[in-house]
Amino acid sequence: MKRLGIMLSAILLLTSTAQAADLGWNSGASPVYSPTPASGWSGFYAGVNAGYGWGTLTRQPVGGGAQTQNNTSGGQFGAQAGYNMDMGGFVLGGEADLQWANIGHTEDLPGVGSFKAGIDFYGTLRGRAGMSFGQVMPFVTAGIAAGRGSASLTNPGGVTTSQSATHMGWTVGAGLEAQATENISIKAEYLYVDLGTQSYNGLPAGVGNIDATQRFSVVRAGLNYKF
Structure with missing residues (x-):
């Protein structure tokens, strides 16, 4: 009985080995599994994104105060649009984006009017570095x-005086991107954006000339198409 069990085990083992050989599992060319990702990350891409931002507006009178x-x-x-170079698991690239934004602050100033300040649009030019784990990076x-x-300031009579300025600064962040198909990927991303300080001159009394500093965080989701 013991010998019969050993013989049956040997037959099952040989059968399994033969089936594995037929499937190519031992050859490294299996149609079921391959260590090579279905699609690499190299190439140009472009896409769209949407998200939410929050931060701080710091202001003070021009000249101090x-x-x-x-x-x-x-x-x-x-x-956004960019380019990736997949170097066998380590991915380097660059990305540029342009965002319409409504990240701001509104405040009622007693006897003066409604004051509003914020960022109307912004863009970034960034390097990216990632590690690919198959279709996830x-x-x-x-x-x-x-x-x-x-x-801007809207006085009690409904008259609005507005000024604009261009801010320059820097950004840093992190994210996760995943390939849904050979050409389409989705991503989630966090950015911290520091746009520095700019002067806004010519606002009415009660606000006056101010230096405004804009810093904010953004979380956003995006969709990319690789060409």
């Missing part, structure tokens, strides 16, 4: 940022 800091928040959406990113800010 007391600072006022307020929270900012709002939505944003835009488009976590990455870090950093670069320069620029945006247009605005500040």
Whole structure:
């Protein structure tokens, strides 16, 4: 009985080995499994994204004085384009994006009117570095940022005076991108954006000439198409 069990085990083992050989599992060319990803990350891509931003607006009179800091928040959406180089698991690339934004602060100033300041749109030019795990790639990113800010005051009579300025700064962040098909990928990303300080001159009394500093965080989701 013991010998019969050993013989049956040997037959099952030989049968399994033969089936594995027929499937090519031992040859490295299996149609079921391959250590090579179905699609690499190299190439140009472009896509769209949308998200939410929050941060701080710091303002003070031009030339110095007391600072006022307020929270900012709002939505944003835009488009991005870039290029990746897949070096066998380590991915290097660059990406540029342009975002419409409504990240700002509104405040009622008693006897003066409604003051509003924020970022209307911004863009970044960043390097990216990631590690690919098949169709999934976590990455870090950093670069320069620029945006247009605005500040306005609407007096009790409904008259609005508005000024705008171009901010320059930097950004850093991280994210995760995953390939849905050979050409389409989805991503989730966090960015911290520091657009520095710019002067807004010519606003009415009660606000006056101010230096405004814009810093904010963004979380966003995106869709890319690789060409």
